[in-house]
Amino acid sequence: MSEEVMVSVKNLTKSFGDLLVLDDISFDVKKHEFLCIVGPTGCGKTTFLNSLTKLYDIDRGAITLGGQPIDPKKQNIAYIFQEYSTMEWLTVEENISYGLRIKHVDKQTARQRVDHVMNIVGLSKYANYYPRQLSASMLQRVVIARAFAVEPELLLMDEPYGQLDLQLKYHLEDELINLWQTTGTTVIFITHNIEEAVYLSDRILVLTNKPTKIKQSLTNDLPRPRKVSAPDFIKLRNEVTDLIKWW
Amino acid sequence: MKIKLKEMGNSLFFSLIGIAAILILWTLGVKFTSVGLLLPTPLEVLQRMAYTFSNAIGRELTLPMHLAVSLRRVVIGFSLASVCGVVLGIAMGRFRMVEAVCKPLFELVRPIPSVAWIPLAIVWFGIGETAKTFIIFMAGFVNIVVNTYAGAKQVDENMLGVAYMLGANEIQAFFHVVIPSCVPYIFAGMQVGLSTCWMAVLAAEMVSSTEGIGWTITAGQENGDMTQIFVGIIAIAVVGLLLAVLMRWAERVLCRWRVRGK
Amino acid sequence: MSETRKTVIECKHVSKTFYSMAGDNLVVSDLNFNVYENEFVVLFGPGQCGKSTILNLISGLESPTGGEIVVSGEKVSGPSPKRGMVYQTTNLFMWYTVMQNVEFGPKMQGVPKKIRRERAQKYIDLVGLNGFENQFPVKLSGGMQQRVGIARAYANEPELICMDEPFGHLDAQTRYLMEEEVERISNTARRTVVFVTNNAEEAIYLADRIILLHNCPTSVHKEYTVDLPRPRDYTSPEFLALREQITADMDNTL
Numbered sequence: 055m056s057e058e059v060m061v062s063v064k065n066l067t068k069s070f071g072d073l074l075v076l077d078d079i080s081f082d083v084k085k086h087e088f089l090c091i092v093g094p095t096g097c098g099k100t101t102f103l104n105s106l107t108k109l110y111d112i113d114r115g116a117i118t119l120g121g122q123p124i125d126p127k128k129q130n131i132a133y134i135f136q137e138y139s140t141m142e143w144l145t146v147e148e149n150i151s152y153g154l155r156i157k158h159v160d161k162q163t164a165r166q167r168v169d170h171v172m173n174i175v176g177l178s179k180y181a182n183y184y185p186r187q188l189s190a191s192m193l194q195r196v197v198i199a200r201a202f203a204v205e206p207e208l209l210l211m212d213e214p215y216g217q218l219d220l221q222l223k224y225h226l227e228d229e230l231i232n233l234w235q236t237t238g239t240t241v242i243f244i245t246h247n248i249e250e251a252v253y254l255s256d257r258i259l260v261l262t263n264k265p266t267k268i269k270q271s272l273t274n275d276l277p278r279p280r281k282v283s284a285p286d287f288i289k290l291r292n293e294v295t296d297l298i299k300w301w
Numbered sequence: 302m303k304i305k306l307k308e309m310g311n312s313l314f315f316s317l318i319g320i321a322a323i324l325i326l327w328t329l330g331v332k333f334t335s336v337g338l339l340l341p342t343p344l345e346v347l348q349r350m351a352y353t354f355s356n357a358i359g360r361e362l363t364l365p366m367h368l369a370v371s372l373r374r375v376v377i378g379f380s381l382a383s384v385c386g387v388v389l390g391i392a393m394g395r396f397r398m399v400e401a402v403c404k405p406l407f408e409l410v411r412p413i414p415s416v417a418w419i420p421l422a423i424v425w426f427g428i429g430e431t432a433k434t435f436i437i438f439m440a441g442f443v444n445i446v447v448n449t450y451a452g453a454k455q456v457d458e459n460m461l462g463v464a465y466m467l468g469a470n471e472i473q474a475f476f477h478v479v480i481p482s483c484v485p486y487i488f489a490g491m492q493v494g495l496s497t498c499w500m501a502v503l504a505a506e507m508v509s510s511t512e513g514i515g516w517t518i519t520a521g522q523e524n525g526d527m528t529q530i531f532v533g534i535i536a537i538a539v540v541g542l543l544l545a546v547l548m549r550w551a552e553r554v555l556c557r558w559r560v561r562g563k
Numbered sequence: 564m565s566e567t568r569k570t571v572i573e574c575k576h577v578s579k580t581f582y583s584m585a586g587d588n589l590v591v592s593d594l595n596f597n598v599y600e601n602e603f604v605v606l607f608g609p610g611q612c613g614k615s616t617i618l619n620l621i622s623g624l625e626s627p628t629g630g631e632i633v634v635s636g637e638k639v640s641g642p643s644p645k646r647g648m649v650y651q652t653t654n655l656f657m658w659y660t661v662m663q664n665v666e667f668g669p670k671m672q673g674v675p676k677k678i679r680r681e682r683a684q685k686y687i688d689l690v691g692l693n694g695f696e697n698q699f700p701v702k703l704s705g706g707m708q709q710r711v712g713i714a715r716a717y718a719n720e721p722e723l724i725c726m727d728e729p730f731g732h733l734d735a736q737t738r739y740l741m742e743e744e745v746e747r748i749s750n751t752a753r754r755t756v757v758f759v760t761n762n763a764e765e766a767i768y769l770a771d772r773i774i775l776l777h778n779c780p781t782s783v784h785k786e787y788t789v790d791l792p793r794p795r796d797y798t799s800p801e802f803l804a805l806r807e808q809i810t811a812d813m814d815n816t817l
Contacts, residue, residue: 468644
């Protein structure tokens with residue numbers, strides 16, 4: 055991992071009327087870092103994400119990506135949310151190459167990249183299927199492949215595996231790690247699931263309840279592939295749980 | 302919160318500007334162009350309106366009394382339409398037999414505009430109250446049936462299952478699940494129905510009547526009294542608006558369970 | 564437990580086929596298992612493998628195409644208030660308040676108002692919704708709606724409660740909370756519970772016994788008796804070892 059800073063958030067503050075949601079948040083994300091953000095249920099994580107994507111105007115502070123003020127229209131940022139927002143009228147392959155066509159990537163390169171990501175997530179056999187013909191897990195793979203195909207500078211993920219069953223989640227998480235390691239993308243991954251955060255991240259940012267601040271930043275240098283029953287893993291998981299536990 | 306109030310203030314301000322602009326244009330047009338031959342000024346209309354509040358239009362009824370006559374007709378026709386429409390709508394939505402028998406007939410009746418019933422109503426019922434009630438009824442009935450039927454069709458079968466699992470019988474499930482989940486649809490139908498009833502009463506009165514707000518307009522036309530026509534039109538608009546507001550308020554009270562937030 | 568414990572559910576060679584124009588779909592095939600009185604049984608299996616269908620068969624909303632299901636000595640032939648159900652999506656009567664929802668069952672069966680109010684209040688208190696009796700469900704969060712669903716099922720005092728992935732739509736933290744709540748509730752008001760989930764953590768945390776199901780068509784693959792002391796620790800070595808074993812076995816069912 056390089057020391058180059060990819061995303062820099064400084065004094066991010068946002069309130070809705072009298073309700074202060076984000077309270078002076080500052081942190082950096084290094085290039086090719088996998089950052090997980092966890093917080094208690096109902097912390098301002100949606101507001102936080104919408105501020106990053108410029109959906110909301112922020113009251114104060116600055117967010118930069120690669121030194122420039124963040125702007126999804128100009129910069130190469132990809133999102134993966136909980137809803138599998140595929141385009142129903144396009145095949146799997148067309149869905150995945152859609153972002154590349156919009157960005158006028160030449161056909162040869164596009165072809166290669168699409169094949170590469172489809173291969174990693176195991177969609178090669180389903181290239182000509184339509185979204186309706188696929189299961190939820192397959193759709194989730196399409197969405198992930200589409201995000202990685204554009205080789206984004208920054209990938210934002212908001213609890214993409216929330217509703218999937220555990221087993222499938224493991225498979226998809228492993229695929230995600232695989233893609234992340236081969237592409238060198240910087241990832242910000244927001245989740246409620248502490249075990250997932252420990253499994254995926256290089257670093258965990260723990261948020262407080264509203265008004266949201268950063269409670270702690272924990273480096274996670276457990277060796278990969280990780281094992282959920284390893285003593286170190288459990289130790290870190292319990293540490294994060296103790297920071298968040300409200301239930 | 303502050304921002305919202307400010308926004309509301311702003312849009313109110315612009316709405317008022319819109320209304321004021323029309324009134325000014327109207328006044329200027331009447332004063333300075335040949336439009337004046339066809340139109341009274343807003344002020345004249347307002348003065349006449351105030352005058353007819355206590356003085357009769359036609360033989361003996363004042364403006365509020367004419368409105369009351371029309372409203373009474375609407376209330377009768379609309380109530381009948383609501384009762385019959387809800388019953389038929391739910392029956393069509395819940396019972397296959399009723400649906401099979403009534404739906405084709407209903408689909409035939411549905412596109413007929415309510416004014417088309419006027420000649421028939423006069424032949425069948427004469428020019429008395431019954432004919433008017435019938436026309437108003439037909440106007441409201443169609444909308445209420447259409448919406449109630451859609452509501453009864455979409456009742457969540459799972460929710461019926463829930464009720465059965467908790468020990469409800471068919472009749473209980475009907476009253477505790479089917480009816481409440483239709484209520485928002487019934488209301489939508491009644492809202493549209495009430496405004497079409499209000500339109501229909503005017504149409505009915507313009508054809509055959511000796512009183513009512515619709516008649517004041519026809520009378521105005523026969524006497525070449527522009528101002529009276531305008532008084533009638535504005536009264537109709539205001540009352541129509543009030544009826545719509547009333548329905549919306551009733552919905553908010555009766556469908557409290559759908560309101561999120563505080 | 565002794566051999567003489569009372570059997571509440573007997574599933575005998577149960578199968579279910581859905582017939583349609585597009586073709587017949589065998590969802591459950593030769594399913595056999597028993598559930599005993601006051602036992603907390605978790606039906607666990609991957610994806611869409613007909614787990615909900617099994618609950619619908621037990622509750623009587625659907626009938627098996629082969630075999631039979633006997634609950635407390637009676638063959639299931641239709642829905643009955645003796646068998647309560649908690650659903651994945653909350654399925655509350657949105658037009659009734661929390662209290663009206665919870666007292667619905669007793670009310671339908673003609674329990675006098677005073678008695679059923681008391682009973683409903685008892686279960687509202689038990690699920691921790693004291694103070695929300697007169698709220699409409701839209702104003703409650705997902706977790707709280709699910710609590711109302713649980714109170715509603717318990718207020719009917721059924722001999723058997725089926726829960727169909729009740730926390731599937733909740734976030735991970737709220738789910739932990741609800742699992743602890745279910746644990747507490749079923750300790751206070753002991754009932755026979757059949758709980759369906761696809762989450763191994765949830766299964767191990769709650770179950771006396773886990774029945775791992777085969778994927779379509781569904782049948783019993785393996786059973787585990789969970790005798791870890793309660794309340795269980797999600798990160799204890801025994802817990803994680805069992806979880807690993809069950810997820811590994813689950814891979815074989817696909």
